[in-house]
Amino acid sequence: MTDVAHTHGMVGLAGLEARLAQDLLYLELPAKPWVPEKRHEGERVRDVVVIGAGMCGLAATAKLVLTGITNVVAYDAAPEGSEGPWVTFARMNTLRSPKSLAGPSLGLPQLTFRAWFTAQFGEQAWEDLDKIPKDMWMDYLVWYRRVLNLPVENGVRLTGIHDAGDVIALDLLDHGEARRVFTRHLVLATGRSGLGGATIPPFLEGVDRRFWAHSADDIDFKALRGKRVAVIGAGASAMDNAATALEAGAASLAMLIRRKEMPRINKMTGIGSQGVIHGMHRLPDAWKWRFVDYTAAQQTPPPRSSTLRVSRHPHARFYLDCGIRSVVERNGALDVETTQGKMEFDFLIAATGFSNGFTNREEFAGIAPFIRTWADGRQTADMGPMRSNMSDAPDLGPDFEFREKVPGTCPMLSRIHCFNDAAMLTHGKVSGDIPAVSAGADRLARGIAAALFAADVETHFANLIAYDTPELQGDEWVDSTPLLQVEGTR
Structure with a gap:
């Protein structure tokens, strides 16, 4: 970007931020704080702690603050x-979602990615943009956090969750130092x-982990130069990792795909609507299961651009109907027995x-045994065959709160909210x-x-009784009652 364009962008972004501030002012946002302060063991208790400050964590934190729940903090280990x-x-190079989606803007037009982008680069650049570069999306989220002045603390990792009566105790590792905080909701x-x-x-x-990685690991792709690499899977992540390995100079790349055919149709995209967004969670359980089970069986295809990013390399190979039977390390390489x-x-x-299974996460050890899953009651025989990743999913309440497997065994679960995939x-x-x-x-x-x-209903009712700021001063009218009484005696 030229210096002139850069300068223009900064002016445009400042103007956008001014318009956003005005919109918030007109909407009386953030709402005035209204939650009574609470203390435990002499320490101030947070109203809400959010674990994670990615897109969903930021959106949740922002909405809580705008609602007047201001004693909130988000922690992120990164x-x-x-x-x-x-x-x-x-x-991937770009997001898969259409550029025009409102995303985490919370109904505020000036908070959208489009507003942020056009303020800096103009409408023509927006029209020319195909998909959003992923690094630019991260830049947008950094701005989102800054412009809303969200309370986020980085370098803080959750290590434990404990019941402390009417509050939740959280063990944290804050830049390597252990500390404990209390919160009402998590x-x-x-x-x-x-x-x-x-x-x-x-x-x-x-x-040996020297020879393999999960796609979510921190992979040293430069070390794969000149190597024979295989990727298991056919989804978007598989394609993105395969392409990254090829672009880093892998000597060969094999896509090992268990399916006989690549999925081609993104089913849920085809029915995307406000009805799906607001209606899915109100459906009977059997219908919820049916939707998710069907889309899982059909699978979501990788984006066309991601697939072409792999197949354009002459030394990339796609092996369909290729299940893996065993993987054995031998002489510094992997012998992979396939179908x-x-x-x-x-x-x-x-x-x-x-996976949805949460029994192997140290930070969830204090709650995992008590969490009710779909396998504990919601799944019934008429829903069809079990899928472990679905059956293991938590059985949540209407506010994303966990439910107890056995009532009364872990009451704090009703104040812990599962706002993730x-x-x-x-x-x-x-x-997600x-x-x-x-x-x-x-x-x-x-x-x-x-x-x-x-x-806090008793406190709010006491505040109602205690409120004594008069609307009327007593000098707005003349009491006519004595005059009427005199006239009535004549």
Whole structure:
């Protein structure tokens, strides 16, 4: 960008921020703080702690603050500017979502990516833009956080969750130093990995990690130059990792795809609507299961551009109907036994997604045994065959709150909210993807606001009684009652 364009962009961005500030003023946002202060063991208790400051964490935090719940903080283990997947393990060139989506703007036009982009680069540049570069999306989220002055602390990792009566105790590792904070509500905005983490196929168990990685790992692609690389999977992440390895100079690249045919149709995109966003979570359980089960069976195709990014390399090979039977390290390489015969590679990338199981996450050890899943009651025989990633999903309440497997065993679960990808089966895709994140943040904030008000109802009623600022001063009229009484005696 030229110096002139850069200067113009800064002026334009300043103007956008001024318009946003005016819109917030006109809408009386943020709302005035209204939650009574609470203390525990002499320390101030947060009203809400959000774990994660990626897109969903920022949207949730912003909506809470705008709702007048200002005693909130978001913690993220990553350095500032590296939250979420966008500049870490997201290896596509551009976002897959259409550029025009409102995303986390919370109904505020000046907070959209389009407003941010056009303020800097102009309308013609917007028209010329095909898809949003992923690094630019991260720049937008950094601006989003700054312009809303959101309370985010980086370098802070959650290590434990404990019941402390009417509050929740959180153990944190803050830049290497252990500390504890208390909160009334906890939001787990932990992104695509949700509550579990990377799904590792059984055939990779015991294989030295020098020879393989999950697609969400920090992979040294430069080290793959001249290597024989295989990628397991056919989704968007598989294509992105394969393309990155090829562009880094891999000698050969094999896509090992279990399916006989590549999925070609993105089914959920075809029915995307406000009805889906606001109606899915209200459907009977059998219908929720049916939608998610069908789309899982059909699978989501990788974007055309991502696939072409791989196939344009002459030394890339697509092996369909290629299941993996075993992986064995031998003489500094991997012998991979597949349904199409034996293959040898120097490095393997497993683009095998994430799991909903949360029993292996240390930070969730205090709550995992008590969380009710769909397998604990919501799934019924008429829903069809079990899918572990669906059956393991938490059985959430209307405000994304966890439910107890056995009532009374862990009451604090009702104040812990699952605002991440694991909520999809209960709530639809409103807590992990760009299209509906604002609707999800609104649903979450409304639920927490209602719960906080109900918990403090006696205080609010006492405030109602104590309020004594008169609207009328007593000099606005003349009392005619004595005159009427005199006239009535005549």
